[in-house]
Amino acid sequence: MRQAEIERNTFETKIKLSLNLDAxxxxxxxxxxxxxxxxLTLFARHGRMSLVVKADGDLWVDSHHTVEDVGIVLGQALKEALGDKAGINRYGTSFVPMDETLGMASLDLSGRSFLVFDASFDNPKLGNFDTELIEEFFQALAFNVQMNLHLKILHGKNNHHKSESLFKATGRALREAITVNPDIHGVNSTKGML
Incomplete structure (x- = not known):
């Protein structure tokens, strides 16, 4: 099974994460x-993967360290669970509507890290969550799994809907990319590795 368990402890956060791509x-x-x-629950459900995250961070400062570090650990777990990436589609794209909002995620599990983030949020907070951390999370995720990740809000007004659309779209695009395709022999690259 394609799975990973990672524990990461720093002075700012303690994170334990388990991931199973086939459950x-x-x-x-x-x-x-x-x-x-x-x-994250939406991301996992729409990505059709098992994800358990326990994080204890310095929330008395703010949630930046917790959100970024969860992105780091999730990226590391995805990289470990995918192994040599033999047989996977490699690419995934998803458009997700959420009422007035339309969000898009497109990704390539190329072994190269890059994030293009084209979304803005009118409100700096959603509950106790800083909306600027949405980009921070996805940057940490993309750089640690080593993928190209393009995220865009094509249109929308409600900040909750925008965020939800991006997390769902990323989960769905990731599911497409990690799906094993019987027509792909070895790694989906002319280089022979990803």
Whole structure:
């Protein structure tokens, strides 16, 4: 099975994460940041993967360290679970509507890290969550799994809907990319490795 367990402890956060790409349960997210827990749950459910996250961070400062470090650990777990990436589609794209909002995620599990983030949020907070951390999370994720990740809000007004659209779209695009395709022999690259 394609799975990974990672524990990361720093002076700022303590994170334990388990991931299984070939199972859908359990999904249990506990970071201490309610809105972020909701977004990660959507990401896992729409990506059809089992994800358990327990994070204890310095939330008395703010949620920046917790959100970024969860992105780091999730990226590391995805990289480990994918192994040599033999047989996977490699690419994934998803458009997700959420009422008035339309978000897009397109990614390439290329072994090269890059993030293009084209989204803005009118409100600096969603609950106790700083909206600027959405980009921070996706940057940490993309750089640690080593993928190209393009995120865009094509249109929308509601900040919750925008965020939800991006997390769902990323989960769905990732599911497409990590799916093993019987028509692909070896690694989906002319280089012979990703």
């Amino acid at each position: 859908q349960d359990p999904v249990d997210i506990q970071t201490g940041v309610g809105f972020f827990d909701h977004m």
